[in-house]
Amino acid sequence: VKGVDEFALIRLLTERKLPNEGQSGVFVGIGDDAAVAAVSPGFHLVLSCDTMVQETHFKKTTMKCTDIGYKAMASSISDMAAMGAIPRYALVSLSTHKETPVQELQELYDGLYECAEQFDVAVVGGDTTSTSGVLTVSVTIIGEVEPGKALLRSAARLGDVVFITGCLGSSAAGLDYLLTQNRDANGVLAPSIQIAQLMAAHQRPQPQVKAGRLLLQSGLCHALNDISDGLASEAWEIAEASGCGIRLQEKAIPIEPSLQAYADEQGKQAMEWIMYGGEDYQLLGTVPADQAAALQAEFQQRGLCLYVIGEVTSGKTGVELLRADGVLLAIEKKGYNHF
Amino acid sequence: VKGVDEFALIRLLTERKLPNEGQSGVFVGIGDDAAVAAVSPGFHLVLSCDTMVQETHFKKTTMKCTDIGYKAMASSISDMAAMGAIPRYALVSLSTHKETPVQELQELYDGLYECAEQFDVAVVGGDTTSTSGVLTVSVTIIGEVEPGKALLRSAARLGDVVFITGCLGSSAAGLDYLLTQNRDANGVLAPSIQIAQLMAAHQRPQPQVKAGRLLLQSGLCHALNDISDGLASEAWEIAEASGCGIRLQEKAIPIEPSLQAYADEQGKQAMEWIMYGGEDYQLLGTVPADQAAALQAEFQQRGLCLYVIGEVTSGKTGVELLRADGVLLAIEKKGYNHF
Numbered sequence: 017v018k019g020v021d022e023f024a025l026i027r028l029l030t031e032r033k034l035p036n037e038g039q040s041g042v043f044v045g046i047g048d049d050a051a052v053a054a055v056s057p058g059f060h061l062v063l064s065c066d067t068m069v070q071e072t073h074f075k076k077t078t079m080k081c082t083d084i085g086y087k088a089m090a091s092s093i094s095d096m097a098a099m100g101a102i103p104r105y106a107l108v109s110l111s112t113h114k115e116t117p118v119q120e121l122q123e124l125y126d127g128l129y130e131c132a133e134q135f136d137v138a139v140v141g142g143d144t145t146s147t148s149g150v151l152t153v154s155v156t157i158i159g160e161v162e163p164g165k166a167l168l169r170s171a172a173r174l175g176d177v178v179f180i181t182g183c184l185g186s187s188a189a190g191l192d193y194l195l196t197q198n199r200d201a202n203g204v205l206a207p208s209i210q211i212a213q214l215m216a217a218h219q220r221p222q223p224q225v226k227a228g229r230l231l232l233q234s235g236l237c238h239a240l241n242d243i244s245d246g247l248a249s250e251a252w253e254i255a256e257a258s259g260c261g262i263r264l265q266e267k268a269i270p271i272e273p274s275l276q277a278y279a280d281e282q283g284k285q286a287m288e289w290i291m292y293g294g295e296d297y298q299l300l301g302t303v304p305a306d307q308a309a310a311l312q313a314e315f316q317q318r319g320l321c322l323y324v325i326g327e328v329t330s331g332k333t334g335v336e337l338l339r340a341d342g343v344l345l346a347i348e349k350k351g352y353n354h355f
Numbered sequence: 356v357k358g359v360d361e362f363a364l365i366r367l368l369t370e371r372k373l374p375n376e377g378q379s380g381v382f383v384g385i386g387d388d389a390a391v392a393a394v395s396p397g398f399h400l401v402l403s404c405d406t407m408v409q410e411t412h413f414k415k416t417t418m419k420c421t422d423i424g425y426k427a428m429a430s431s432i433s434d435m436a437a438m439g440a441i442p443r444y445a446l447v448s449l450s451t452h453k454e455t456p457v458q459e460l461q462e463l464y465d466g467l468y469e470c471a472e473q474f475d476v477a478v479v480g481g482d483t484t485s486t487s488g489v490l491t492v493s494v495t496i497i498g499e500v501e502p503g504k505a506l507l508r509s510a511a512r513l514g515d516v517v518f519i520t521g522c523l524g525s526s527a528a529g530l531d532y533l534l535t536q537n538r539d540a541n542g543v544l545a546p547s548i549q550i551a552q553l554m555a556a557h558q559r560p561q562p563q564v565k566a567g568r569l570l571l572q573s574g575l576c577h578a579l580n581d582i583s584d585g586l587a588s589e590a591w592e593i594a595e596a597s598g599c600g601i602r603l604q605e606k607a608i609p610i611e612p613s614l615q616a617y618a619d620e621q622g623k624q625a626m627e628w629i630m631y632g633g634e635d636y637q638l639l640g641t642v643p644a645d646q647a648a649a650l651q652a653e654f655q656q657r658g659l660c661l662y663v664i665g666e667v668t669s670g671k672t673g674v675e676l677l678r679a680d681g682v683l684l685a686i687e688k689k690g691y692n693h694f
Contacts, residue, residue, distance in 0.1 A: 021689075043399065044505060047596075049437035049581060050403035050498070052505045055394050060382060064389035065495060067448045067482045098388035107404045109448070109493040143406045149488015154448040156404060156495035159389070166383060166391045242388060257386075350360075 017118055017146075025144055028118060029125045041104060042138050051140035053105050059160035064095035066157075070150035078194040081120045083219040084153060085127025091244065092155040093135050094223035094297040098242035100167040100232030101159040103135055103225060108142035109154040116151070124153070135225055165232055167240035167301070172258035176238050176302035178326040181227040181315075183272040184247055185286055188293020189279065190218030210274035221297040227320050228299060236311050240301040246294040251326075251335045252349040254302065261331035264347070266340045268325045291337075291347065302328055356457055356485070364483055367457060368464045380443065381477050390479035392444050398499035403434035405496075409489035417533040420459045422558040423492060424466025430583065431494040432474050433562035433636040437581035439506040439571025440498040442474050442564060447481035448493040455490070463492070474564055504571055506579035506640070511597035515577050515641035517665040520566040520654075522611040523586055524625055527632020528618065529557030549613035560636040566659050567638060575650050579640040585633040590665075590674045591688040593641065600670035603686070605679045607664045630676075630686065641667055 017025055030046050044052035055061060068074060068088045079087065089106065096103040108128060112121060132139050137157070172178075193211055207215060224242070231237035239258055241250045247264070255262045271286050279286040303311050308324050315322040335347040356364055369385050383391035394400060407413060407427045418426065428445065435442040447467060451460060471478050476496070511517075532550055546554060563581070570576035578597055580589045586603070594601045610625050618625040642650050647663050654661040674686040 043503075044507065048508050049434045050401045050440065050496075050505075052438070052500065053400045053402060055400055057396075061392045061394055061400075061444070061497065062389045063392060063444060063446055063479055063497060065446045065448050065480065065482050065493075067450060067484045067493070069450055069484050069486045069488075071487050072485050095388045099391070101389065105400070105402060107402055107495055109404050109406045109495075111406060111408055111491055140402055141404065143404050143493070145406045145408050145491075146411050147408045147488060147491065148410050149408075149486060149491070152450055152484075152486065152488070152491055154404075154406070154482070154493045156446055156448075157389075158400065158402060158497065161391060164382075166389075168383065169387050 017112060017114055017116055017121065020118060022144055025118070029121055029144070040136070040138070042140055046141055051105070053138070053140055055160050058163065060163050062096055062099050062101035062159040062161050062166065064092060064157050065154060066092040066095065067152065067154040069152050078191060079219055081123035082127035082130070085124040086131045086220050088153040088155045089128045089131035089137070090221050090223050090297065092157040093131070093137065093225060094242045094244065096157055096159040097223045097225045097228035097299060098240055099161060100165065100228045100240060101161040102229065103137045103157055103159040105140045105158040106132055106137050107156045108139060110142065111145045111147040111152040113148070113151070114146050135223065167232055167237055169239055169241050169254050169257035172239035172254050172260050172302040172328050174260065174328055174330055175304055176328040177305045177308050177324045178251070178262055178264065178300070178302050178328065179308070179322050179324050180298050180300050181224050182298040182321050183270050183275070184243060184296045184298060185289035185293050186214050186217035186272050186275050187221060187295040188289035189275050190214035190216070193278065194218065210277055213274045214278060218295065221295060223297050224299045226318070227315070230314060230318065230320065231299070231301060234311055234314060236303050236307045238302045238304070240299060243296045243298050243300050244294055246292040247300065248291040248335060248347050249294070249349055250300050254300065255333050255335055259333055261329035261333060262326060262335045263329050264326035264335065264337045266337055268323065270323050292350070356451060356453055356455055356460065359457060361483055364457070368460060368483070369478070379475070379477070381479055385480055392477070392479055394499050397502065399502050401435055401438050401440035401498040401500050401505065403431060403496050404493060405431040405434065406491060406493040408491050417530060418558055420462035421466035421469070424463040425470045425559050427492040427494045428467045428470035429560050429562050429636065431496040432470070432476065432564060433581045433583065435496055435498040436562045436564045436567035436638060437579055438500060439504065439567045439579065440500040441568065442476045442496055442498045444479045444497040445471055445476050446495045447478060449481065450484045450486040450491040452487070452490070453485050474562065506571055506576055508578055508580050508593050508596035511578035511593050511599050511641040511667050513599065513667055513669050514643055515667040516644045516647050516663045517590070517601055517603065517639070517641050517667065518647065518661050518663050519637050519639050520563050521637040521660050522609050522614070523582060523635045523637060524628035524632050525553050525556035525611050525614050526560060526634040527628035528614050529553035529555070532617065533557065549616055552613045553617060557634065560634060562636050563638045565657070566654070569653060569657065569659065570638070570640060573650055573653060575642050575646045577641045577643070579638055582635045582637050582639055583633055585631040586639065587630040587674060587686050588633070588688055589639045593639065594672050594674055598672055600668035600672060601665060601674045602668050603665035603674065603676045605676055607662065609662050631689070
């Protein structure tokens with residue numbers, strides 16, 4: 017980006033998508049001091065931001081530029097799903113070294129826009145700064161929700177069962193593959209279809225906005241969280257916020273066949289990735305036990321998944337796992353358990 | 356922050372200010388996947404973000420940690436002032452090296468909160484990440500404005516005069532002092548009151564939210580911008596967005612006595628800092644010539660300043676300066692002119 021001034025750079029990155037004034041709700045888009053946009057009458061704002069830092073959250077060898085952009089947007093949108101909210105607008109702050117080729121930033125923005133469009137999110141602004149450090153992308157997402165209806169971590173109750181909206185662990189297994197496996201002469205990976213699935217889970221996670229909305233609209237869902245830090249950590253968050261115990265059942269936790277195959281091949285435990293991997297962006301929540309079947313039916317009708325994997329208990333605040341072999345294991349919040 | 360996990364760190368940084376659920380309009384504050392907050396009925400959202408990067412925007416020798424936090428918040432709030440909007444909520448993304456002492460981050464947050472409280476802004480969320488690079492602070496600000504009333508850069512019209520809401524150049528002179536002057540043995544500056552004023556202008560700029568609201572509510576103001584990049588650059592932005600010429604009058608541009616004194620002492624030109632310094636965060640705007648006196652009176656009544664410093668012309672798009680000696684000078688957008 018050397019020699020390109022900030023205004024020219026912003027135009028380069030965003031002009032293919034301008035004007036966004038036509039996009040739903042945007043009155044003033046990129047190009048003034050701030051954007052102006054509508055919120056639906058009577059709705060409340062839902063606000064979150066998520067930052068991805070090179071070397072900390074991704075490396076050049078694990079993520080293409082378009083993937084970095086896509087995932088930065090996806091992880092922010094996932095926070096809206098976790099509240100049952102509708103994502104509407106996004107602002108992007110990009111800090112980049114002046115030697116970074118403009119094309120890489122354009123690709124990063126292509127990924128950002130691709131994900132944003134998939135979820136009807138309008139990118140309305142941001143900031144582009146020069147840094148002597150590593151590439152840093154921060155996405156702030158602005159959504160909306162019906163007043164009093166946002167799904168909180170603290171709402172789990174005794175009598176609830178615990179559910180997830182999809183299989184976990186694939187993102188971590190995909191990262192494991194990207195970090196450890198051999199590349200071909202051009203540095204390009206030539207993965208099998210199964211491996212490609214794991215890589216995609218890591219590089220292009222799919223925020224569960226539809227599932228989140230359905231959970232809110234059903235009126236049945238109690239607590240909700242998205243799985244950014246692994247099942248163990250997210251279940252702990254619900255347990256701590258709600259002041260309850262959570263007992264997971266190993267037998268009930270679904271395992272993606274491609275994950276199981278890769279784990280077997282590598283002599284590793286799929287359960288390790290499921291519990292402590294993270295970045296799956298599926299939803300983890302609780303629903304009254306006697307309503308679970310009804311909710312599951314609603315999910316099925318819409319082509320969505322809902323797996324009941326455990327229950328809320330009156331025990332000590334925390335998480336335990338009833339292993340397939342019948343042993344009840346206390347689950348640490350961070351990755352101290354080995355299966 | 357070594358050894359402190361992210362959740363513990365967020366608590367350390369924000370708990371002195373929690374719970375913020377009591378704060379006006381905040382229903383869910385820091386601690387869930389996202390915050391939930393109200394927007395005033397019928398108002399539109401105003402959205403902006405601003406990022407400050409160590410070495411690029413500040414150095415340890417020019418800004419204390421509290422100043423970094425204060426200024427990051429102030430520069431974001433200034434974008435609301437520049438639209439005539441009311442700032443309401445903020446999200447903070449902080450990327451920091453793991454060797455950074457927690458106390459420095461607490462001081463940075465103290466500064467953020469100090470500025471936020473001054474402008475009734477509730478800090479409702481954010482993200483804290485580890486980086487191998489330099490300290491990076493990104494503040495997203497969410498404000499609100501009456502529908503159709505936001506003050507845009509593109510609204511300057513022939514027949515308008517150009518105004519500013521305060522003196523310019525002090526921030527740049529303060530930075531000049533901080534970068535060039537000797538320190539005493541302890542590395543502590545012992546500045547005179549005049550120098551302290553210039554330093555404060557650089558370290559603790561004051562966003563002109565009251566002036567912005569008054570300009571909007573008066574119904575008289577046409578174009579508006581905040582001065583983050585110097586008078587030349589901001590006047591150019593209005594000229595380009597509005598498709599007009601802007602002629603500034605050197606004689607009409609006020610100069611802070613402390614700035615003039617420092618410039619004289621250093622053998623430098625105050626006008627250079629005014630035109631190309633930036634980070635003053637005063638407002639630059641246009642108003643119909645025949646309404647300027649009425650607006651000025653309204654400002655005066657509220658203890659605010661409004662200086663008419665030029666006019667909109669039908670000439671070539673761009674900015675020119677009628678120098679005190681009668682010479683008409685074409686002003687470059689960036690710092691190519693020397694006075």
